[in-house]
Amino acid sequence: MDDFPAYRIHERAGGGVQAGLERLTLGQLSPGEVVIRAQFSSVNYKDALAATGRGRILRRFPLVGGIDVAGVIDASTDARFTAGDAVLVTGCGLGEDHDGGYAARVRVPADWVVPLPAGLSPYEAMAIGTAGFTAALALDRMEQNGQRPGDGPLLVTGATGGVGSLAVDLFSAQGYEVVALTGKPDAEDYLRGLGASRLLDRHRLEPGTRPLEKAQWGGAVDNAGGETLAWLTRTVRPWGSIASIGLAGGAELHTSVMPFILRGVSILGITSANCPMPRRRHIWQRLAGDLRPRYLDSIVSAVIDLDGLPAAFERILSGGHRGRIVVRIDATA
Numbered sequence: 001m002d003d004f005p006a007y008r009i010h011e012r013a014g015g016g017v018q019a020g021l022e023r024l025t026l027g028q029l030s031p032g033e034v035v036i037r038a039q040f041s042s043v044n045y046k047d048a049l050a051a052t053g054r055g056r057i058l059r060r061f062p063l064v065g066g067i068d069v070a071g072v073i074d075a076s077t078d079a080r081f082t083a084g085d086a087v088l089v090t091g092c093g094l095g096e097d098h099d100g101g102y103a104a105r106v107r108v109p110a111d112w113v114v115p116l117p118a119g120l121s122p123y124e125a126m127a128i129g130t131a132g133f134t135a136a137l138a139l140d141r142m143e144q145n146g147q148r149p150g151d152g153p154l155l156v157t158g159a160t161g162g163v164g165s166l167a168v169d170l171f172s173a174q175g176y177e178v179v180a181l182t183g184k185p186d187a188e189d190y191l192r193g194l195g196a197s198r199l200l201d202r203h204r205l206e207p208g209t210r211p212l213e214k215a216q217w218g219g220a221v222d223n224a225g226g227e228t229l230a231w232l233t234r235t236v237r238p239w240g241s242i243a244s245i246g247l248a249g250g251a252e253l254h255t256s257v258m259p260f261i262l263r264g265v266s267i268l269g270i271t272s273a274n275c276p277m278p279r280r281r282h283i284w285q286r287l288a289g290d291l292r293p294r295y296l297d298s299i300v301s302a303v304i305d306l307d308g309l310p311a312a313f314e315r316i317l318s319g320g321h322r323g324r325i326v327v328r329i330d331a332t333a
């Protein structure tokens with residue numbers, strides 16, 4: 001293949017970005033020992049921010065977008081990989097400062113490449129993608145911090161989003177009583193179908209203002225940040241953990257030390273992009289094993305081609321979408 005399609009993002013002279021489909025050659029991609037024949041990618045919140053310029057995600061221009069990719073090795077100068085191996089890459093700078101997954105060929109350093117765990121197809125790996133990997137990382141860290149299903153209801157915020165949907169699926173499968181905080185009360189059937197036991201409407205929350213409010217939640221997975229995260233610190237039960245993942249509702253955090261020094265509440269920072277490789281492989285093994293999502297079919301809301309990306313970005317940023325969007329790169333896969 002001399003040239004191939006890629007969704008590439010340029011910086012506009014007057015500010016902002018401009019993105020679209022182009023044909024590139026291998027020589028135009030960021031360097032790396034491994035060339036992947038991409039089969040699937042996915043759309044994450046960060047991809048939408050990057051490609052529309054609504055978030056300052058990209059650290060280099062022009063750049064192929066896409067923080068996730070799964071496919072097979074086309075060529076490798078690193079002995080750990082051989083042509084034909086099924087692999088995936090998430091984060092590590094892909095689609096941020098290194099040409100990303102929205103292209104038929106993806107060239108990356110060998111150190112970023114995860115062998116596709118047995119039992120997961122490239123499609124399933126991208127239905128999970130960074131969102132599902134992050135939800136699983138949160139579960140793993142919370143377990144390490146002592147969280148158990150018996151500790152009480154586990155609240156998931158941004159529940160209908162990619163991370164949220166996978167978190168509802170994963171935690172409920174582990175025996176947690178999952179409560180879904182959502183701005184979409186009409187998503188009740190969807191969220192209950194993933195394992196939520198009940199829903200809370202985020203537009204009707206009465207967060208209170210005291211440093212400690214009634215302790216309700218055994219723990220929480222938070223995709224919202226801002227006021228929601230502050231409220232969680234005030235309402236999680238003694239010794240509970242809050243996995244801080246996202247900022248869909250704000251990047252600020254205003255709280256007091258009371259939840260930490262009087263209730264022993266922990267906020268666990270979850271960062272998927274630079275997760276060290278041993279832990280990364282461990283989490284992907286779990287996603288193919290004891291944490292294998294049960295409801296990927298209903299979580300995937302759309303499978304699109306590269307030319308469907310702009311509409312997908314708008315859907316995600318409007319907050320109106322649900323679940324995960326998979327990008328089919330290789331029509332024959």
Ligand SMILES: NC(=O)c1ccc[n+]([C@@H]2O[C@H](COP(=O)([O-])OP(=O)(O)OC[C@H]3O[C@@H](n4cnc5c(N)ncnc54)[C@H](OP(=O)(O)O)[C@@H]3O)[C@@H](O)[C@H]2O)c1
Nearest residue numbers: 045158159160161162163182183246247248249270271272
């Ligand atoms: N730390 C990491 O490594 C990591 C990895 C992946 C994602 N993230 C972050 O996690 C968040 C979720 O990512 P995602 O890919 O799941 O995005 P997503 O699919 O767009 O989901 C975000 C969800 O947040 C909720 N939401 C939207 N606006 C909100 C607001 N103003 N206040 C509170 N909730 C709001 C919505 O769910 P409801 O309508 O159901 O409330 C929305 O579906 C993003 O902030 C993303 O940047 C972080």
